[in-house]
Amino acid sequence: MALPHDLLAVARDLREKEFPTEATLRRSVSTAYYALLHLLIHEACSNWARPEHRSNLARAFEHKQMLAASEKQRSKYKDAAENSTEKYLFRVAQAFVQLQQKRELADYDYSIHLPLDRAQFALGQAEKAFISREIIRNEQITQDYLSSLLIRDRIAKQPEWGG
Amino acid sequence: MPITAAGFVNQKEIMSAVQRVESKFAREVHHIRYNLGENWIGAPSIFFRVVVRDEAARIDLLLELSERISISLMNEARTDENGLYAYFDFTSVSEQAKRQDPDWA
Numbered sequence: 204m205a206l207p208h209d210l211l212a213v214a215r216d217l218r219e220k221e222f223p224t225e226a227t228l229r230r231s232v233s234t235a236y237y238a239l240l241h242l243l244i245h246e247a248c249s250n251w252a253r254p255e256h257r258s259n260l261a262r263a264f265e266h267k268q269m270l271a272a273s274e275k276q277r278s279k280y281k282d283a284a285e286n287s288t289e290k291y292l293f294r295v296a297q298a299f300v301q302l303q304q305k306r307e308l309a310d311y312d313y314s315i316h317l318p319l320d321r322a323q324f325a326l327g328q329a330e331k332a333f334i335s336r337e338i339i340r341n342e343q344i345t346q347d348y349l350s351s352l353l354i355r356d357r358i359a360k361q362p363e364w365g366g
Numbered sequence: 367m368p369i370t371a372a373g374f375v376n377q378k379e380i381m382s383a384v385q386r387v388e389s390k391f392a393r394e395v396h397h398i399r400y401n402l403g404e405n406w407i408g409a410p411s412i413f414f415r416v417v418v419r420d421e422a423a424r425i426d427l428l429l430e431l432s433e434r435i436s437i438s439l440m441n442e443a444r445t446d447e448n449g450l451y452a453y454f455d456f457t458s459v460s461e462q463a464k465r466q467d468p469d470w471a
Contacts, residue, residue, distance in 0.1 A: 267407055278446045281437050297436070304453050307406040320423075320461050327429045 207242035210234055211329060218319075218326050228322040229309040235329035236306035239299055242333060243269070246340065247349035264353055266303065272351040273299040288342045291335040296348070298332035301325075375402060375448050380412070383442035390438060394422040394431055396459050398439070399470060402450075411451040414439055415470050423458035432456050 217223070217231035244264050248257040276296035283289030305325050308315050339345045384398050396417045405411040414436075422431055436454045439445070445452040462470050 270407065274451060281440055294433070297433070300451070301453060304405055304411075316465070316467070318457070318461065318465065320457055321455060323425055324428065324432070324456055327425050331429055 207238050207245060207333075210238035210241060211333060214238055214326055214329065218322050223319060223322075225317060228317050228319060231322050232302075232309040232317065232325045233306045235326045236302040239295075239302055239329050239332050240266075240269070242336065243295075243299070243349065243352055246336070247352055250346065250349065260353075268355065269352045270300060270303055271355075272348065273297075273303075275351070275356075276348055288339050288344060291339045292342075292344055292348060294335040295332045295339075298328045298335075301328055302332075375410075375450070377402075380443050383439070383444070384414075386442050387435065387438045391431075391435055394418055395435065401469075405451050405453065409451055410449055411453060412443065412445060412448075413453045414455070416454065416456045417462050417470060418456060418458055420458050420460050423461075428456060 211234075214231045214234040217227045217234065220227050223231075244261050247264070248260050251257050251260055273296040277293055277300060280289040280293040280296070283293055302325060309317060336345070380400070384400060388395055388398055396419050398417070399415045401413050403411055403413060416432070416435055418428065418431065422428065432454065436452070439454070440452050443450075443452070457465075457470060
């Protein structure tokens, strides 16, 4: 699927404009978030065996649940060893959490000024997340993360049996 | 004193945590500012603004450095334990000098 990578390219084009305006930089940050969002949704949906159902499944993802799932991963793996699978997953989750908040500001908050360096940093975070995800795409914890983006963890604790 | 899902947030502890991270990264970091607020879903959050020295501000260096600083701030300020979503933004000394943004000063 080309959409996530195309979106990332659009974000890059917007940021690299010769005379970027506040509007182009805001669109760049917002698009960088959507590039990562669609990458994760696409990867999660590709696990669904029937391709004809995947586009409907993709509509079931919610930003809020994706935030909760990503926050859990970044908290769990922030101290993972360098170059470990867990550290790469941390980078993906961290980028998602950060970019989602930046997207909100870029799209809706008139009170902030978004300069070039901060737009460039946001784009860099998205690019790094794409690379990290590619490195760990077939790992079990990556697949577990992808499913958690859609499905809430319902196993809160072991039942307490009386007696 | 702000209240989060985890209870009260001790601002003195957070300030000390920030100072420890500033010291740890003194070669790269000029200063760190923060504020408590809510993220886009209305959850208690802390927003860190890190001003790095110009030598550390090249984008490839900054991406690597930002990860180390972010993790250090999360651990020192115990953002998870305090029930806070942690957000980070970065700029350089020279960019801040141009913009004179009071939130980053």
